[in-house]
Amino acid sequence: MSENGLKDLSSLDRLIHEPARLMIMTILYAVQEADFVYLQRECGLTQGNLSSHLSKLEEAGYLLISKTFKGKYPLTLCSLTRAGRQAFESYLAKMRYVTGQPSNNSR
Amino acid sequence: MTDVSPTLQAEQRAQKHWVEDGLPSIIAGIGGLVLAFFILYRTNGHSPFKIIFLLGALTLYWAISQHQTEIVDWLKTRLSYPRTGYVRPPYMPEDKSLPLDFKMLSMEAANTALPEEIKLARARSIWLFLIALSFVLLPFVAIAYFHSSWIHSPWLYFALSLSFVAILWILALIEHRRPSWILVSGFFLVGLCMLVFQHQAIVGPDQFGYFLVGVSLVSIVNGAVSLFRFLRRNPRPASTTP
Numbered sequence: 093m094s095e096n097g098l099k100d101l102s103s104l105d106r107l108i109h110e111p112a113r114l115m116i117m118t119i120l121y122a123v124q125e126a127d128f129v130y131l132q133r134e135c136g137l138t139q140g141n142l143s144s145h146l147s148k149l150e151e152a153g154y155l156l157i158s159k160t161f162k163g164k165y166p167l168t169l170c171s172l173t174r175a176g177r178q179a180f181e182s183y184l185a186k187m188r189y190v191t192g193q194p195s196n197n198s199r
Numbered sequence: 200m201t202d203v204s205p206t207l208q209a210e211q212r213a214q215k216h217w218v219e220d221g222l223p224s225i226i227a228g229i230g231g232l233v234l235a236f237f238i239l240y241r242t243n244g245h246s247p248f249k250i251i252f253l254l255g256a257l258t259l260y261w262a263i264s265q266h267q268t269e270i271v272d273w274l275k276t277r278l279s280y281p282r283t284g285y286v287r288p289p290y291m292p293e294d295k296s297l298p299l300d301f302k303m304l305s306m307e308a309a310n311t312a313l314p315e316e317i318k319l320a321r322a323r324s325i326w327l328f329l330i331a332l333s334f335v336l337l338p339f340v341a342i343a344y345f346h347s348s349w350i351h352s353p354w355l356y357f358a359l360s361l362s363f364v365a366i367l368w369i370l371a372l373i374e375h376r377r378p379s380w381i382l383v384s385g386f387f388l389v390g391l392c393m394l395v396f397q398h399q400a401i402v403g404p405d406q407f408g409y410f411l412v413g414v415s416l417v418s419i420v421n422g423a424v425s426l427f428r429f430l431r432r433n434p435r436p437a438s439t440t441p
Binding site: 118119121122123124125126127128129130131132133134162163164165167169181 | 205206207209210212213216272273276277280281282283284285286287288289314317436
């Protein structure tokens with residue numbers, strides 16, 4: 093972090109900083125994988141809205157989206173890539189610095 | 200706002216997602232009933248038909264206990280996933296050949312890149328559970344060692360049911376949720392029935408068999424009520440994926 097903490101705010105990842113995408117990233121950061129329906133219910137977003145946010149995260153290389161079947165049930169599985177995890181951890185570290193919280197994030 | 204971080208909340212909700220439809224409870228109860236059936240009918244006669252029947256029951260119990268996760272997952276694919284979606288918590292490996300109970304106690308996450316926060320909370324939960332479990336089980340080991348005649352006492356099953364209630368309560372406290380009142384009152388009632396309706400002819404493993412029947416029925420009822428509530432709360436949507 094630079095000496096001028098205020099300037100660090102400008103380096104926040106804007107892609108993750110958006111509230112809906114922040115929710116998606118937080119959920120996927122805590123699990124191995126989740127499907128579209130689960131994310132939609134947890135985030136309370138519409139299909140179109142969620143689809144658009146997922147596409148943006150996938151384009152940035154933060155998310156891996158795969159379409160598969162579990163029996164006859166179609167699954168759109170989403171999981172964070174290594175780059176996605178690193179980007180989210182970096183975002184969390186910056187937010188902790190901004191809010192003056194210790195780096196150890198145990199509750 | 201709660202004192203639990205959003206990351207940890209997301210992990211806890213994913214864990215809860217697995218049990219909220221009651222299917223794991225129903226399957227565990229059916230497994231218990233099959234084992235109880237084997238225990239209770241194992242001594243009555245030795246006809247070939249009976250032996251085949253008992254071997255079938257034992258094989259069925261083995262199949263249920265070994266493939267519990269696969270069976271639950273198969274049922275969830277038809278009932279739960281289309282309604283509330285699918286999520287794989289961090290400590291649920293893809294390998295479904297082991298009984299779920301052992302996998303859930305695993306310290307090794309399938310995804311090694313997990314947040315430190317979740318790993319710490321996991322380790323803390325497991326240690327608290329193991330400490331609680333040893334405190335509850337220790338008196339029974341002591342009784343079995345010093346007073347082997349007490350093993351046949353109906354009081355033992357009453358105490359065992361109370362310890363089940365204690366373990367449920369501790370588990371609920373660790374996982375920040377309310378214990379199921381059906382399980383708590385059901386286990387207590389099973390213990391009480393073992394005490395009140397004791398019979399001279401029912402001794403040894405048969406006592407355990409009847410206890411297992413009671414406990415398994417409570418587990419099935421608890422699962423069935425949870426499933427009914429789950430299906431009523433979550434009607435099947437017309438279209439699920441984009």
